[in-house]
Amino acid sequence: MTVIVRDLRTTEPADTAAFADVRGRALPFLVSTPEAVVHDAAHAVPEAHVGHLVAEADGEVIGTAQLGIAHDSPVPGQGYLNVYVHPERVRRGAGSLLVRAAEERLAAAGATRLFSWVLDTPDDRAFAERRGYTGSRSAHFLRLDLASGTLPPLREPPAGVELRTVADFADDPRPLFALDAETTADEPSDVGAELDDYEQWLAGTFRHPLLDHALSTVVVVDGTPAAFTAAHTDGGARYSTGMTGTARAFRGRGLAKLAKNDSLHRARAAGYTEAFTGNDAGNGPMIAINKWFGYEVCATEVRHVRELD
Incomplete structure (x- = not known):
């Protein structure tokens, strides 16, 4: 059996379906x-x-790799690669070939440091370490049973606070861009991000096919968007939190809980049965919020780093 590495053919539906399937099997x-x-x-x-x-x-x-340069990081030369192999097709050399090809491309693009998320299992960590990667921060995947689990009861928003949806900002999403940029800048990460391109944000985030505008909740305080939760859905039964954040001036008031609870209740009413989210292991406040909702850790990833010569 010969394994080859090639570019994804994005114009071929069968190829993109296979890419999504392998990644979904490796990260269910x-x-x-x-x-x-x-x-x-x-x-x-x-x-x-x-x-x-x-x-x-x-x-x-049987395997996939996503790679690129973190162009929105204030630190130049930060590259990333995330490699996944079909769980029933491991130990055939696919992972090694994908890593090598991705590293060569990133080095040619000017990367000096590479970051990769690796599942926290002995085999996955050993694979990364053999290739010169060192573990750093970790993050959890969490799952909530929407079908039979119990959500906290909905509560009436305080005076001056409204619950809206992303769909309500269709005519002018710029206030959401400002809110997303501020909260993203404060996210714990090895690679910081600065969102400063509104048109790119519109195309890549606001119009992303996974973003469910109707289920994404925005908390508005005295007319100002103050907190939000972005709901990603697959059009079937699976819901995922893409991002939850609160503007600095409004933190400590329970607005993130308010947004997320509203979105989860409406997602369950719409027929979604599983909810997923992710948390940096050091983000204690958000982990506490998710445990309050009933989320349970279902897997952990460790960010690995390699310095290029």
Whole structure:
């Protein structure tokens, strides 16, 4: 059996479906679709050097890699690669070939430091360490049973506070961009991000096919968007929190809980049965909020880093 690595063919539905399927099998707590894969590839800015690779064996896609440069980081040369192999097709060399190809492309694009999320299992961590990667911060995947679990009861918003949806801002999303930019800047991460391109945000985030405008809740205080939760859905039964955040001036008032509880209740009413989210392991306040909702950790990833010569 010969394994080859090639670029994803984003114009071929069967190829993008295979890409999404392999990634979904390797990370069953990730909500994605072939349409989302195509969108991500189509709306990447040139300076991000985004790439999607597949490992193919005898005509079957058995592994995937996403790679790029964190162009929105204030620190130059920060590259990333995330490699996943079909759980029933491991130990055939696909992961090694994908890592090597991705590293070569990132080095050619000017990367000096590489970051990769690795599942916190002995085999996955050993694979990364053999290739010169060192573990750093960790993050959890969490799952909530929406079908039979018990959500906290809905409560009436305080005076001056309104619950709206992202759909309500369709005519002018700029206030949401400002809120997203501020909260993203404060997210715990090895690679910081600064959102400063409104048009790119519109194309890559606001119009992303996973973002459910009707289920994403925005908390408005005295007319100002103060907190939000972005709901990602796959059009089936799976719901995922893409981001939850509160503007600095409004923190400590329970607004993130208010937003998330509203969105989760409406998602359950719409027929979604599973909810997923992710948390940096050091983000104690958000972990506490998610445990309050009933989320349970279902997997952990460790960010690994490699310095290039």
